[in-house]
Amino acid sequence: MTENLITRRALRINQHPGIPLYLFALEAGEVDLVADVARISRDEAGKLLGYQRPEKKQHVKQILEYLDGDEVLFPNGLILALPSSVRFRGSRGPKPSDGLATIGMLEIPLPESREAPRPALIVDGQQRSLALARTRNAKLPITVAGFVSEDLHVQREQFLRVNTVSPLPSDLVSELLPEVNTQLPTKLSSRKLPAILVNALSQDGDSPFKGLIKQASTTASRKSETVVKDNSLLQAITASLSPSGVLFPYKDLSSGTIDTSTIRKILVVYWTAVRDTFPDAWGISPNKSRLMHGVGIRSMGQLMDRVMERVMFEVDINSDEAYSKVMAELALVEPYCRWTKGRWPEINYNWNELENITKHINILSNYLIRIYQKARMGAA
Known part of the structure; x- marks a missing residue:
């Protein structure tokens, strides 16, 4: 390693035509x-930054205890997103490649100071990387897989794919999904529209x-202000996107198109x-x-299917009348x-006895819908 350059023997894997590995x-x-952790956050304009969850201190401590021991075997490698400034020089000789990989030297530029941003970002292994930075076995060789891409969309996609087996926190996945533009596994793909x-x-x-x-990027200083859990709203929207929900007609399954604008409205x-x-x-x-609790969001979400079906039968959702019409419909259940x-x-539940469990959600949803329908019949 020179002052501003790390040079390592490497294998270039012939996998993706446009992204060196x-x-x-x-x-x-x-x-x-070499590498920074791209913490998930948002800038002042609300743009999503990064993709990594917060540090798990106990997990890092456990890894560090092992790394500081004797006769360490640590095959758990890291996955890095490398900058386009890295340089690879294939080795000379009769057989530098076997068709699958090419041997050579990889040059990774380093920042000019410890305060400057690192050239690479950690896509997988952030808890391991934090422990590695603190271990007394600083010379321990660590395996790395690095792909060259400065595109956050590519990095987020790889991050989500790598963590499919060991599930990521649902709020982190939900906040990242709208930022991924490539084809996703079916399980993740079905969650993208509600997340958007x-x-x-x-x-x-x-x-x-x-x-x-409350989302994965919510800062500690704002957590007291964020009173609705994103998962409760996600589940309410997902239910309304099902065939029995009011949002379902705006998904054209044959063409794959979605009228997101009307759904949002x-x-x-x-x-x-x-x-x-x-x-x-x-x-x-x-x-x-x-009302701000999971049981309230989910139950009012089910009531939405009944209320909005009637409202949209009578008025255009984009008209000035739509809001007034919904207010009139909700006034039928408000006293109860x-x-x-x-x-x-x-x-027969006290207001604070209702919890975000299936039984209570079903009881409250059924009650609200029943009261609404009876009031509608009376109004008719």
Whole structure:
């Protein structure tokens, strides 16, 4: 290693025509010189940055204890996204390649100072990398697979694929999915549209949920303000995208097209009316309001299918009448709701006894829909 360059013998794997892939080794103490952790966060404009979850201190401690021991065998390698500034020189000789891989020397430029950004980003192995940076066995050779791409979309896609077997936190996956533009495994692909919609509701200025949804990128200083868990809203939207839901007609399964604009409009109009129907229960901790709790979000999501089906039969969702019509429909159930105090009629639960479990969600959903339908029959 020179002052501003690490040179390592490497294999270039002939895998992707446009993205070079290299296998090589670094000393444990060099990992911190070469690679940064791309923490998930958002900038002031709301743009998503990075993709890595927070450090797991206990996990890092356990790895470090092993690395600091004697006779360490550590085959668990790292996956790095390398910059385009790396250089590979194939070895000379009669057979530098066997058709699968080419042997040569890989040059990785280093930053000019410890404070400057590192040239590479860690796609897989961030907890291991943190332990490697602290181990006393700084000369321990570590296996590395590095692909050359500075495109965050490519890095996020690889990050999600690598972590399919050992599941990532659902909030992290949900926040990353809207940023991945390539084809995803079926399981992840089905979750992308709800994730896009939740992300829009969290960020858009006309959304009643703006600033209220707790996501993986939510900073510690803002966690008290984010009172709605993204997973509750994701599940509510996913249910409404099913064949029995009000959002389903806007997915054309034959062509694969989705009217995201109309779906988003339905969600904004409905939940804005929910906010304005129950202003005292909106935007506060779920410990103080079951409307902001998972049981409230999921149950009101099921009521949305009934309310919006009727509203959209009568008026255009983009008209000025749509909001007023939803407010009138929600007024039919408003007197029977006990989001912040009291006891729910008929179902005999105190307001704070309802939890985000299937039984309570079904009980409350059934009650709200039943009250709504009875009130509609009376109004007719």
